Amino acid sequence: MNKYNRIVVKIGSSTLTYPNGALNLRRMDKIVEVLADIKNSGVQTVVVSSGAQAVGLGKLGFKEKPKEISAKQAIAAVGQCELMYIYDKLFSEYNHTVAQVLLTGDDIADGKRRGFVENTLFKLLDFGCIPIINENDTVAVDEIVSIGDNDTLSAIVSQLIGADLLVLMSDIEGLFDGNPRRSPDAKLIPVIDDLDLAASYCQGAGSALGTGGMDTKIGAAKIARDIGADMIIMDGSRPEKLYDAVEGRPCGTLFPFGNSR
Ligand code: GLU
Numbered sequence: 694m695n696k697y698n699r700i701v702v703k704i705g706s707s708t709l710t711y712p713n714g715a716l717n718l719r720r721m722d723k724i725v726e727v728l729a730d731i732k733n734s735g736v737q738t739v740v741v742s743s744g745a746q747a748v749g750l751g752k753l754g755f756k757e758k759p760k761e762i763s764a765k766q767a768i769a770a771v772g773q774c775e776l777m778y779i780y781d782k783l784f785s786e787y788n789h790t791v792a793q794v795l796l797t798g799d800d801i802a803d804g805k806r807r808g809f810v811e812n813t814l815f816k817l818l819d820f821g822c823i824p825i826i827n828e829n830d831t832v833a834v835d836e837i838v839s840i841g842d843n844d845t846l847s848a849i850v851s852q853l854i855g856a857d858l859l860v861l862m863s864d865i866e867g868l869f870d871g872n873p874r875r876s877p878d879a880k881l882i883p884v885i886d887d888l889d890l891a892a893s894y895c896q897g898a899g900s901a902l903g904t905g906g907m908d909t910k911i912g913a914a915k916i917a918r919d920i921g922a923d924m925i926i927m928d929g930s931r932p933e934k935l936y937d938a939v940e941g942r943p944c945g946t947l948f949p950f951g952n953s954r
Contacts, residue, residue: 696941696952697858697923699737699818702728703847705906706743707864708929709776714751716744716779724862724932725780728823729787731939737818739854740791740825741847742780748772762834769830780825792822795829798838801849811853818854826850844909848916848924857951859917860938861910862929867946868907870894884947888914891948914948923951 704724711717732738746765749772750758759765777793784791794814800806817824828846833839840846844861851859868891871879885891888911895907910926917924925938927945937944947953 694941695731695734695736695939697736697939699739699854699856700731700858700860700939701739701741701847701851701854701856702860702862702935703741703843704743704862705843705864705929706747708862709742709744710747710751714747714749714755716748716751716775718779720930720932721779722783724929725783726787727932727935729784729789731935732789732823733787734939736939738823739814739818739850739856740780740823741843741850742776742825742827743843744776745769745773745827745830748775766831766834773827773830776827777825784823790820790822792817792824794824794826795831796826796840796846797829797833798840801840802838807853814850814854842906842909844906844913845916848913851922852916852920855920857922858939859913859922859924860935861913861924861926862932862935863906863910863926864929865907865926866928867926868894868910882946883943884949884953886949886954888918888948914950917948918950921951921954923953924948 709717709721728738746769749768752771752775753768780791796810800810814824828840847859866881868882868885869879870882873879892911895911914924925945925947927934927938934944
């Protein structure tokens, strides 16, 4: 039995790619299979996918990120194209139609544009599509307000479509009370609703802040709290755990601000 009706799943770059930037196809295949199946079970599913820059770097054979803004933008254009090609191919195998939606901060900040984005997303869900959203990294520079990271973008998308669950698939199992990569005693927190306490686990030396990008995840949790949606941080290398997330079984760290409250 599903606990949620409309979910947003954010997939981080490190979940989708090998360290050299090439797509981790076995992982992507599994993620797409699970997402397609969850959609089949009746849950409206929206994906926020990172990876444009990582995949573009890999495809063009760059060993490191160039400094020049136009080069970064060009790299994202290449990577986004490759990313969507693979998503389209894999989801098509399960008879699902994907739709690419690329947003900038300006699309969200301006009420009228935000309304258009919202209407389009709802229309895509009506059509039975799986929207795959990313920041439009090819144009989103500082002059055009950028959202900056996909944890925040996925929380904003959850707000736009009234999602009841936001899942952040990451390279870490969830929120820990220390940095699990440095201190073996660090414990996974299964459920937490105190965001000040959650933030305190991410601060200072020896915390998960530098490695897990936990600060933006706490920011996303604040938005989830404001809109009354549950949020889960889970290990992206185990996509089958998404079933646990959607069916209400323990999975990673749950921020219970919606159905679980
Ligand atoms: N939009 C970026 C990309 O596709 C990812 C941003 C993020 O992971 O937070 O490369």
